[in-house]
Amino acid sequence: MLTQLVASQQRHEVVTRQITDVTDAITKRLLAMAQERLGPAPVPFLWLACGSQGRQEQTGVSDQDNCLFLDDSVTPDDLPYFEQLARFVCDGLNDCGYVYCPGDMMATNPRWRQPISTWRHYFQNWMTHHAPESHMLASVMFDLRPIGGNTALYDTLQAETLQAASKNTIFMAHMVANSLKHTPPLGLIRGSLPYALRATAIKST
Numbered sequence: 287m288l289t290q291l292v293a294s295q296q297r298h299e300v301v302t303r304q305i306t307d308v309t310d311a312i313t314k315r316l317l318a319m320a321q322e323r324l325g326p327a328p329v330p331f332l333w334l335a336c337g338s339q340g341r342q343e344q345t346g347v348s349d350q351d352n353c354l355f356l357d358d359s360v361t362p363d364d365l366p367y368f369e370q371l372a373r374f375v376c377d378g379l380n381d382c383g384y385v386y387c388p389g390d391m392m393a394t395n396p397r398w399r400q401p402i403s404t405w406r407h408y409f410q411n412w413m414t415h416h417a418p419e420s421h422m423l424a425s426v427m428f429d430l431r432p433i434g435g436n437t438a439l440y441d442t443l444q445a446e447t448l449q450a451a452s453k454n455t456i457f458m459a460h461m462v463a464n465s466l467k468h469t470p471p472l473g474l475i476r477g478s479l480p481y482a483l484r485a486t487a488i489k490s491t
Contacts, residue, residue, distance in 0.1 A: 288346045299343075306342040310335070310433055312382055313352075313375065317434040320374040328364040330357040332435035333375070333393065340429035350376065350384040351391045353398035353430070355439045360401050372399055402439055409447045 291301045317333055337351030338344045354368060372393035380386050393399050412423055432440050
């Protein structure tokens with residue numbers, strides 16, 4: 287499908303959106319299969335994608351980046367269920383060709399499988415502590431997109447976080463500075479095009 291979309295000269299956002307739609311469908315099916323095997327979840331949860339899947343910009347070689355939001359009513363006795371669910375889904379994605387994240391940014395990592403109260407603390411910390419890791423994690427986690435589960439766990443936190451970020455000018459400045467460090471891969475082998483060609487490409491768009 288990727289080959290056909292590219293060959294038909296579809297716009298890049300159309301190609302990456304449709305490739306991501308396939309990943310979303312596979313992830314939702316794996317979540318359903320996990321619950322068929324493990325039984326109903328003990329508390330509400332939400333599976334989210336980040337990175338390229340979160341932005342709906344996947345290509346044919348994207349790895350997986352995901353996390354789990356858990357309701358604050360979760361208890362220590364409930365955690366093994368979600369550990370098994372995360373392992374089932376991430377292993378299934380890897381078997382389907384979405385390889386494990388080299389940086390371990392997956393729901394199988396306990397750090398990214400936490401109650402909402404912990405996630406709220408994460409975002410507050412990333413916005414107030416201006417360290418390189420905070421900027422990197424913020425740039426990834428601000429792309430979160432719900433895939434399966436209770437979306438109410440995300441909606442309130444997203445609204446709170448975006449409101450706080452919009453008022454934090456220092457954080458916004460750091461995010462802008464961080465984004466300017468990266469050059470768009472306009473060349474054929476991920477490098478920048480020569481200036482004359484780049485100017486022509488920009489003018490044509």
